[in-house]
Amino acid sequence: MTVRRGIILAAGLGSRLADGSGVPKPLVKVGGRPMIRHVLSAFRGAGLTEAVVVVGFQGDRIRRALEGEDGIRIDVVENNEWEKANGVSVLAAATRIDEPCILSMSDHLYGPGMVRTLCRIPDSDPSCQLLVDGDVAGVFDIDDATKVRRQGDRIVAIGKELADYDGIDCGVFRITPALIEALGEVHGQRGDCSLSDGVRKLCAGDRMRAVGVTGEPWIDVDTPQALRAATALLGSARWEGVRETPGRKSARVGVVLPPA
Numbered sequence: 001m002t003v004r005r006g007i008i009l010a011a012g013l014g015s016r017l018a019d020g021s022g023v024p025k026p027l028v029k030v031g032g033r034p035m036i037r038h039v040l041s042a043f044r045g046a047g048l049t050e051a052v053v054v055v056g057f058q059g060d061r062i063r064r065a066l067e068g069e070d071g072i073r074i075d076v077v078e079n080n081e082w083e084k085a086n087g088v089s090v091l092a093a094a095t096r097i098d099e100p101c102i103l104s105m106s107d108h109l110y111g112p113g114m115v116r117t118l119c120r121i122p123d124s125d126p127s128c129q130l131l132v133d134g135d136v137a138g139v140f141d142i143d144d145a146t147k148v149r150r151q152g153d154r155i156v157a158i159g160k161e162l163a164d165y166d167g168i169d170c171g172v173f174r175i176t177p178a179l180i181e182a183l184g185e186v187h188g189q190r191g192d193c194s195l196s197d198g199v200r201k202l203c204a205g206d207r208m209r210a211v212g213v214t215g216e217p218w219i220d221v222d223t224p225q226a227l228r229a230a231t232a233l234l235g236s237a238r239w240e241g242v243r244e245t246p247g248r249k250s251a252r253v254g255v256v257l258p259p260a
Contacts, residue, residue, distance in 0.1 A: 131173070145220065158203070
């Protein structure tokens with residue numbers, strides 16, 4: 001079985017990108033398209049057939065914006081505790097993570113090739129993987145980036161404040177139920193958990209691996225400055241090679257609403 005499902009975290013406020021328009025962060029446009037649609041294009045281009053979108057802040061607005069998305073089945077999940085750390089959003093989709101899945105932030109832009117890299121990992125591998133960019137100097141807004149320190153393909157440390165690091169978290173994972181177990185343990189202790197908390201716990205148990213994607217174009221769109229850089233990237237020659245390849249015409253797939 002190949003990976004068929006992707007999880008997109010789209011629940012947060014995104015206050016650093018706010019421009020007074022009230023548009024939720026996943027719907028901020030880059031190159032004329034909402035950011036979340038770029039993520040869906042990468043999923044679809046890599047052959048994924050399902051996307052679970054975890055919403056919170058202005059969730060109804062995001063749900064409406066996803067209606068009519070072609071070629072991929074969209075399942076919307078509500079995180080009623082969206083003001084907490086992003087690990088809580090992953091736990092909101094726990095029942096959908098019963099097999100290997102791709103996990104992505106809604107504000108990271110990248111091409112389908114990066115997703116395909118993770119999809120090639122054997123289904124039998126129970127560990128989780130994170131795409132890591134080793135070109136630290138080429139990463140936009142390095143101060144805010146999540147840093148990673150590796151030993152071979154093992155991730156041994158992760159965090160925004162990490163002083164000793166050799167790579168940057170690209171915000172795209174291959175996850176298994178092991179991540180839900182790790183996040184559940186942290187949440188049970190604190191009542192909150194970040195995705196990095198879960199990654200650290202997996203690292204301690206030697207269940208987290210780094211997959212290098214140095215040289216692949218991607219960007220985390222978290223500030224107005226990053227938005228301008230993302231717009232320039234999408235219009236550049238670097239991005240031409242990672243666009244979704246047009247395939248056969250796909251049937252329109254509706255949005256699946258969460259139970260009342």
